[in-house]
Amino acid sequence: MNTRDxxxxxxxxxxxxxxxxxFYRRPAILxxxxxxxxxxxxxxxxxxxxxxxxxxxxxxxxxxxGRIVREFTFKTYLELLxxxxxxIVLRTVLMAATVTVTSAIIAFPIAYYAxxxxxxxxxxxxxxxxxxxLWSSYLVRVYAWKLILANEGVLNWGVSKVxxxxxxxxxxxxxxxxxxxxxxxxxxTFLVFLYLWLPFMILPIQAALERVPVSMLDASSDxxxxxxQTFRKIIFPLALxxxxxxxxxxxxxxxxxxxxxxxxxxxxxxxxxAVYVHQGTAGNLPMAAAFSMVPIVVMAIYLWIAKxxxxxxxx
Amino acid sequence: MQQNTVxxxxxxxxxxxSSSQEASFPAAVSxxxxxxxxxxxxxxxxxxxxxxxGEFFGMLGPSGxxxxxxxxxxAGFEQPTAGHIAIFGEQVDGIPPYRxxxxxxxxxxxxFPHMNVVDNVAYGLMIRGVGKKERRRQAEETLELVRLSxxxxxxxxxxxxxxxxxVALARALINRPKVLLLDEPLGALDxxxxxxxxxxxxxxxxxxxxxxxxxxxxQSEALSMSDRVAVFNQGRVVQVGTPVDxxxxxxxxxxxxxxxxxxxxxxxxxxxxxAPSGLWSLRxxxxxxxxEGLSDEAGTIDVTGEVRHVQYQGAxxxxxxxxxxxxxxxxxxxVGVEPVVGRTAHVRWRLDDMHGMKQV
Numbered sequence: 279m280n281t282r283d284x285x286x287x288x289x290x291x292x293x294x295x296x297x298x299x300x301f302y303r304r305p306a307i308l309x310x311x312x313x314x315x316x317x318x319x320x321x322x323x324x325x326x327x328x329x330x331x332x333x334x335x336x337x338x339x340x341x342x343x344g345r346i347v348r349e350f351t352f353k354t355y356l357e358l359l360x361x362x363x364x365x366i367v368l369r370t371v372l373m374a375a376t377v378t379v380t381s382a383i384i385a386f387p388i389a390y391y392a393x394x395x396x397x398x399x400x401x402x403x404x405x406x407x408x409x410x411x412l413w414s415s416y417l418v419r420v421y422a423w424k425l426i427l428a429n430e431g432v433l434n435w436g437v438s439k440v441x442x443x444x445x446x447x448x449x450x451x452x453x454x455x456x457x458x459x460x461x462x463x464x465x466x467t468f469l470v471f472l473y474l475w476l477p478f479m480i481l482p483i484q485a486a487l488e489r490v491p492v493s494m495l496d497a498s499s500d501x502x503x504x505x506x507q508t509f510r511k512i513i514f515p516l517a518l519x520x521x522x523x524x525x526x527x528x529x530x531x532x533x534x535x536x537x538x539x540x541x542x543x544x545x546x547x548x549x550x551x552a553v554y555v556h557q558g559t560a561g562n563l564p565m566a567a568a569f570s571m572v573p574i575v576v577m578a579i580y581l582w583i584a585k586x587x588x589x590x591x592x593x
Numbered sequence: 594m595q596q597n598t599v600x601x602x603x604x605x606x607x608x609x610x611s612s613s614q615e616a617s618f619p620a621a622v623s624x625x626x627x628x629x630x631x632x633x634x635x636x637x638x639x640x641x642x643x644x645x646x647g648e649f650f651g652m653l654g655p656s657g658x659x660x661x662x663x664x665x666x667x668a669g670f671e672q673p674t675a676g677h678i679a680i681f682g683e684q685v686d687g688i689p690p691y692r693x694x695x696x697x698x699x700x701x702x703x704x705f706p707h708m709n710v711v712d713n714v715a716y717g718l719m720i721r722g723v724g725k726k727e728r729r730r731q732a733e734e735t736l737e738l739v740r741l742s743x744x745x746x747x748x749x750x751x752x753x754x755x756x757x758x759x760v761a762l763a764r765a766l767i768n769r770p771k772v773l774l775l776d777e778p779l780g781a782l783d784x785x786x787x788x789x790x791x792x793x794x795x796x797x798x799x800x801x802x803x804x805x806x807x808x809x810x811x812q813s814e815a816l817s818m819s820d821r822v823a824v825f826n827q828g829r830v831v832q833v834g835t836p837v838d839x840x841x842x843x844x845x846x847x848x849x850x851x852x853x854x855x856x857x858x859x860x861x862x863x864x865x866x867x868a869p870s871g872l873w874s875l876r877x878x879x880x881x882x883x884x885e886g887l888s889d890e891a892g893t894i895d896v897t898g899e900v901r902h903v904q905y906q907g908a909x910x911x912x913x914x915x916x917x918x919x920x921x922x923x924x925x926x927x928v929g930v931e932p933v934v935g936r937t938a939h940v941r942w943r944l945d946d947m948h949g950m951k952q953v
Binding site for chain 2: 504
């Protein structure tokens with residue numbers, strides 16, 4: 279009962295005690311301590327090197343000596359506009375767009391099922407199934423696809439067993455996207471990209487759909503909307519931020535990849551391969567930098583359009 | 594419309610008025626031995642209910658008693674595992690929600706976050722292909738009805754709970770539903786707002802003449818708003834009647850206890866205090882403090898007990914009296930003599946105020 283002895287504000291003492299008191303009185307100090315290192319990392323290492331890249335792209339290469347001329351010029355960018363280089367840009371952007379749209383279409387039902395219906399262990403199984411491919415080496419998976427898609431591969435074998443070989447042959451005889459075999463055509467590259475990036479599309483859509491309460495779908499139905507209308511007016515707009523987030527992954531990952539199209543596909547270059555070639559054997563760093571700027575600009579334009587279309591309104 | 598005004602003016606007679614007309618006017622909503630079982634859980638079990646046209650019908654019960662599932666069955670969000678539901682005489686078995694002219698006000702309001710207030714309200718019209726101008730005109734009109742005109746272009750996120758509730762109400766009412774279903778409509782509002790909305794909902798319903806069916810776990814809300822109340826317990830309807838019926842003449846121990854608090858007088862206790870044998874419900878406000886020794890008045894019961902607790906509640910004072918092995922709750926006006934805890938007190942009630950219940 280001797281309450282006189284105990285202080286109402288007992289001191290904790292020590293350096294740590296004083297430090298936590300300081301943080302209590304000046305929360306800004308704690309915030310600065312927490313944010314300082316990562317901000318330094320992003321600022322110097324990340325943004326800094328990106329700026330260095332930008333600067334490089336405004337240099338040019340002396341075509342006789344092969345030396346880099348460190349003078350500001352648009353020469354490299356003008357070279358980028360040459361038909362052979364523009365082809366590479368166009369090919370890559372089209373591939374990225376096709377992969378993005380297709381993976382969104384495939385991912386949506388899977389994500390919808392996982393968000394609305396899967397519970398308990400089924401949901402755990404869903405996450406494992408989606409992420410499992412990410413646990414194995416990217417190279418292994420791409421080479422596996424090369425074997426699957428090869429003329430002597432398991433896909434052709436299976437297709438021939440059910441008598442659908444003419445279908446594959448018809449597909450391969452198509453101009454541009456066809457080729458000598460699936461493993462050496464754009465179709466093959468497309469399939470590999472689709473497989474590689476699908477998890478990055480499923481997960482954000484699933485997360486977005488998870489946040490749509492069931493009562494909202496009930497309400498739409500209650501107000502007279504058929505399932506198709508509810509999808510267009512409610513589910514799709516509310517899932518759009520997730521689709522956009524997923525498409526940022528699939529789009530930029532396809533734009534920058536240089537290994538998959540090297541292993542599976544025709545011999546024609548994608549942006550990533552062009553960067554690789556220019557900075558490596560060709561030693562044309564300014565050109566490599568200019569190519570690297572393309573995905574950044576394309577993504578910026580893409581996000582700007584997405585924002586204009588209200589994709590982030592439901593965030 | 595004529596019939597509606599009659600029903601609303603005399604809610605206590607509503608049952609008789611419409612039952613005499615049942616042949617020509619089908620019930621607004623009728624459930625015939627409807628069950629909804631989720632595997633072993635009998636959410637709704639063998640429920641028979643009739644809601645008359647123009648009625649303000651309350652479904653009251655503790656959480657998990659099946660009242661919300663019942664509402665969802667009428668709306669079409671769930672399908673009964675057995676039994677039949679009819680709305681204005683039409684069987685709705687297998688009919689999806691979007692083909693029922695019934696609208697719902699959801700407990701969480703379920704406003705669409707990517708649309709502003711007016712687009713939320715006009716959603717039903719947009720779905721039906723009404724033009725943009727006409728949509729806006731009607732939406733503004735309906736928002737005026739729920740007194741929310743100045744918030745037309747706001748986003749749902751910028752509104753308070755009470756305002757969101759009005760938007761949800763307007764969104765449902767704009768479709769002129771035959772029956773409006775309200776799932777715990779006032780549950781998320783604070784007391785003052787809740788009392789205000791009770792009055793507004795009631796007058797709105799009178800004005801529009803639409804049948805309202807609402808779900809609540811709040812007995813005072815059910816009593817004050819409904820023309821008739823169905824009390825739910827464990828998936829079953831245990832009693833249906835006017836608020837006066839339910840409160841004054843509870844048929845079971847559960848109803849007596851859940852709707853207002855009640856003293857349950859067990860047969861053994863009755864014997865010891867000289868009351869007629871049986872299972873009785875006795876409301877706390879029917880028991881009065883009485884001067885000792887004047888117990889010869891006919892038709893009354895007098896008992897003496899020890900005061901256990903006294904609670905001051907503003908207008909009333911609640912007091913618990915221990916009489917032999919039973920505790921009696923009393924509610925008395927807060928004016929007058931205050932019983933003292935630990936002292937004995939003498940109380941009296943009239944035999945007429947004891948209401949007999951089914952022995953369970």
